[in-house]
Amino acid sequence: MTESSLVISESTPAEAFGKLSHPVRVEILQTLATLETPCSFGELRSASSIDDPGQFNYHIRTLDGTFVNNTDEGYALSVAGHRLVGAVRSGVATERFEANQFSLGGSCHSCDGTLVASFDDRTIEVVCDDCTAVHTEASLPPGSLVGSSPDSVATTIDRWCKRMMADAEHGICPNCSDDLNRRVVIPADKDAPDWLTGDELEATVLYNCEHCGERFQSVLQYALLTHPAVISTYYEVGIDLRDRLNWEIPGIDPTSADVVATDPLAVAVPFTINGIRYQFVVNRSLKLLETRSG
Ligand SMILES: [Zn+2]
Numbered sequence: 021m022t023e024s025s026l027v028i029s030e031s032t033p034a035e036a037f038g039k040l041s042h043p044v045r046v047e048i049l050q051t052l053a054t055l056e057t058p059c060s061f062g063e064l065r066s067a068s069s070i071d072d073p074g075q076f077n078y079h080i081r082t083l084d085g086t087f088v089n090n091t092d093e094g095y096a097l098s099v100a101g102h103r104l105v106g107a108v109r110s111g112v113a114t115e116r117f118e119a120n121q122f123s124l125g126g127s128c129h130s131c132d133g134t135l136v137a138s139f140d141d142r143t144i145e146v147v148c149d150d151c152t153a154v155h156t157e158a159s160l161p162p163g164s165l166v167g168s169s170p171d172s173v174a175t176t177i178d179r180w181c182k183r184m185m186a187d188a189e190h191g192i193c194p195n196c197s198d199d200l201n202r203r204v205v206i207p208a209d210k211d212a213p214d215w216l217t218g219d220e221l222e223a224t225v226l227y228n229c230e231h232c233g234e235r236f237q238s239v240l241q242y243a244l245l246t247h248p249a250v251i252s253t254y255y256e257v258g259i260d261l262r263d264r265l266n267w268e269i270p271g272i273d274p275t276s277a278d279v280v281a282t283d284p285l286a287v288a289v290p291f292t293i294n295g296i297r298y299q300f301v302v303n304r305s306l307k308l309l310e311t312r313s314g
Pocket residue numbers: 128129130131132133148149150151152153
C-alpha cells in the first residue's frame with residue numbers, strides 16, 4: 021500500500037465548511053448530539069426549532085455525507101459532525117475568559133509565595149503573586165471552564181496541561197492530531213527564541229506542528245513528567261503524579277537545568293525526590309541518556 025492510497029481527498033475545506041453557512045445546519049448538528057441516535061427525520065425535526073419540513077429536509081440533505089450520516093436506521097452525527105460539535109461546545113470561537121485573577125492555593129516553588137490564576141481573554145497563567153514566576157500557561161478553550169467553581173479551576177488547568185504533555189510524549193499534535201516535533205533548545209542555539217536568550221532558563225523544550233502551526237513550550241521538568249523513569253521514581257516513594265497538580269509536585273525547581281554537553285547536547289534535569297537529588301540527563305530529543313542520584 022502506498023502512502024497516497026491511505027487518504028483520499030473528498031472535497032476542499034471551503035466546500036466542506038461552506039455547508040455550515042446556515043445557522044440551522046449548526047443547530048441540527050448540536051441537536052443530533054443531544055439525541056439518542058440513529059434517530060428518525062421526525063424525531064430530529066421535532067427536537068429542533070424549524071417547523072417547515074421542506075426547509076428542514078433541504079438543510080439536512082446538505083449536511084448528509086459530511087457532517088451527518090443518514091442510514092436505514094436514521095440520522096446520526098458522522099465523525100466530522102462529532103468533531104464540529106466538540107469545537108462548538110469548547111467555546112473556542114464564541115467565548116472568552118473574563119479578565120480576572122484569583123488565588124489558587126498552593127505555593128511557589130521558588131519563593132513559597134501565593135499562586136494565582138491570571139486570566140486574559142484567551143489564556144490562563146498560573147503565576148506567583150510574590151516573585152511573578154510563571155508556573156504554567158494554558159490556552160484551554162473557554163468552554164472547559166463553563167460551570168467551574170474557582171476551587172475546580174486549578175484541576176481543570178492542570179489536566180489540560182497534562183493532556184498536552186501526554187499528546188506530546190506520543191508525538192501527536194493536540195490541535196490537529198498530525199505529527200508534533202519536540203526538541204530541547206538552549207540559548208546558544210542559532211534558532212533559539214529571543215525570550216529564551218533573555219531568560220534565566222538554561223534550556224527549554226519547544227514543540228511545533230508543521231501541519232497546523234501549533235507551537236508551545238515547556239520547562240524540562242514538566243516535559244519529563246511523562247517519562248517512566250521519573251514517574252516510577254516518584255511512585256516508589258508513594259507519590260502518584262496523576263494525583264498532584266504539576267505545580268504542587270515536590271522536588272521540582274522549574275528554572276533549574278544544567279547543560280552538561282553541547283555537541284551533542286546533553287542536559288541534566290534535577291528533581292529532589294524524598295530527599296535524594298536525581299539528575300535525569302536527556303539529549304536533544306528528550307531521550308533519557310543517564311540517571312544520576314545522590
Ligand atoms: Zn514565587
